[in-house]
Amino acid sequence: MRLFVALDLPWELRDRLSSLAGAGLPGARWVPPENYHLTLRFIGEMPGHRAEDIDIALASLRTRAFSLTMSGVGTFAKGGRSTALWVGAERNPRLGHLQNKIETALQRCGLEPERRRFQPHVTLARLDNVPEGKLVSYVQAHNLFRADPVPVEHFTLFSSKLGKDAAVYTPEVEYGLT
Numbered sequence: 001m002r003l004f005v006a007l008d009l010p011w012e013l014r015d016r017l018s019s020l021a022g023a024g025l026p027g028a029r030w031v032p033p034e035n036y037h038l039t040l041r042f043i044g045e046m047p048g049h050r051a052e053d054i055d056i057a058l059a060s061l062r063t064r065a066f067s068l069t070m071s072g073v074g075t076f077a078k079g080g081r082s083t084a085l086w087v088g089a090e091r092n093p094r095l096g097h098l099q100n101k102i103e104t105a106l107q108r109c110g111l112e113p114e115r116r117r118f119q120p121h122v123t124l125a126r127l128d129n130v131p132e133g134k135l136v137s138y139v140q141a142h143n144l145f146r147a148d149p150v151p152v153e154h155f156t157l158f159s160s161k162l163g164k165d166a167a168v169y170t171p172e173v174e175y176g177l178t
């Protein structure tokens with residue numbers, strides 16, 4: 001199965017983030033709020049026995065709960081084309097620490113190190129040929145966005161089924177923070 005580790009977000013936060021979605025961006029495919037998540041580590045396709053090892057490794061982590069504040073919006077680009085619109089997470093050492101512990105645990109399970117820098121975000125939309133000017137004004141208009149802090153008391157191992165439309169994510173295991 002295709003796996004990733006992420007923060008599952010409380011509905012109060014999803015509702016607040018969804019206020020950013022909807023209008024003004026032709027070519028944006030908005031992520032449905034039930035799919036909002038903050039990826040901590042993408043794992044990819046794994047056979048069942050390795051998924052079990054991963055579960056054991058994640059279950060052994062002891063990390064503290066913290067509070068998460070989402071603020072600001074931005075975009076990712078590939079080959080000069082904007083591909084995703086996201087809302088960022090405010091800098092938070094505890095979030096970085098959690099991400100780091102997960103990375104170390106997964107490397108001990110034999111996964112290749114993640115080379116990309118951790119950029120905590122929640123993807124709001126996938127972008128196909130959105131006019132650059134529209135994107136710039138969207139980002140400017142929403143850059144002061146800030147959601148109330150929410151408590152993070154667990155992280156989640158998700159499986160992902162890719163489909164024609166939005167992927168379907170299923171929470172497989174939740175790991176409590178202390």
Ligand code: ATP
Nearest residue numbers: 002004039041042116123126160161162163166167
């Ligand atoms: P689709 O690929 O059909 O657009 P998706 O990206 O939502 O759907 P997945 O590809 O299963 O679904 O990805 C699950 C999560 O992991 C998403 O948050 C995605 O952005 C992230 N992700 C996927 N591939 C990588 C990667 N190579 N590196 C880092 N994060 C990734």
Ligand code: MG
Nearest residue numbers: 042160162167
């Ligand atoms: Mg993907």
